[in-house]
Amino acid sequence: MEKLRSLRKQRGYTQEYMSKILSTDVSNYCRKESGDVKIFEDEWEKLAKALDVSVEDIKEERGAQIQHNENSTLNDSASINYNQFCNVPNYLLENQQEYINLLKEQIEVLKEENKRLKSGK
Known part of the structure; x- marks a missing residue:
C-alpha cells in the first residue's frame, strides 16, 4: 500500500504509532501496510483521520497489490489463497x-x- 506508506512517512509517523491507531500490534500493521493483510473499511477511516486525508487519498485496491512471479515460494501462494481453500x-x-x-x-x-x-x- 504505497500511498499509505508514503503519506505515513511524510507525516513522520512510525508504524508503531499507526498500529496503536488500529489497536493492533506493529507486526500486524506492517502486514497491512505491505498489503499482506486486509485493511477493513473502519480501519481505512481511522488511518485517513490520523493522516488528515480522505480515505480515497490513501486507499488502494488489494487485488492490485498481489503480484505473482516465478520466485514466489509455496508459503507466499498459500497465504494469498488460503481463504479459497477453506471456503x-x-x-x-x-x-x-x-x-x-x-x-x-x-x-x-x-x-x-x-x-x-x-x-x-
Missing part, C-alpha cells in the same frame, strides 16, 4: 475481524482501568 465466506471473516477489533478496544480500556486502579486514583 469461508468473506462476510464471516469480516464479521470475525470486526469482533476481534472490538475485543482489542475493550482490552485497551480494561488495561487503562487496571492501571488506574493499581495507582489508587
Whole structure:
C-alpha cells in the first residue's frame, strides 16, 4: 500500500504509532501496510483521520497489490489463497475481524482501568 506508506512517512509517523491507531500490534500493521493483510473499511477511516486525508487519498485496491512471479515460494501462494481453500465466506471473516477489533478496544480500556486502579486514583 504505497500511498499509505508514503503519506505515513511524510507525516513522520512510525508504524508503531499507526498500529496503536488500529489497536493492533506493529507486526500486524506492517502486514497491512505491505498489503499482506486486509485493511477493513473502519480501519481505512481511522488511518485517513490520523493522516488528515480522505480515505480515497490513501486507499488502494488489494487485488492490485498481489503480484505473482516465478520466485514466489509455496508459503507466499498459500497465504494469498488460503481463504479459497477453506471456503469461508468473506462476510464471516469480516464479521470475525470486526469482533476481534472490538475485543482489542475493550482490552485497551480494561488495561487503562487496571492501571488506574493499581495507582489508587
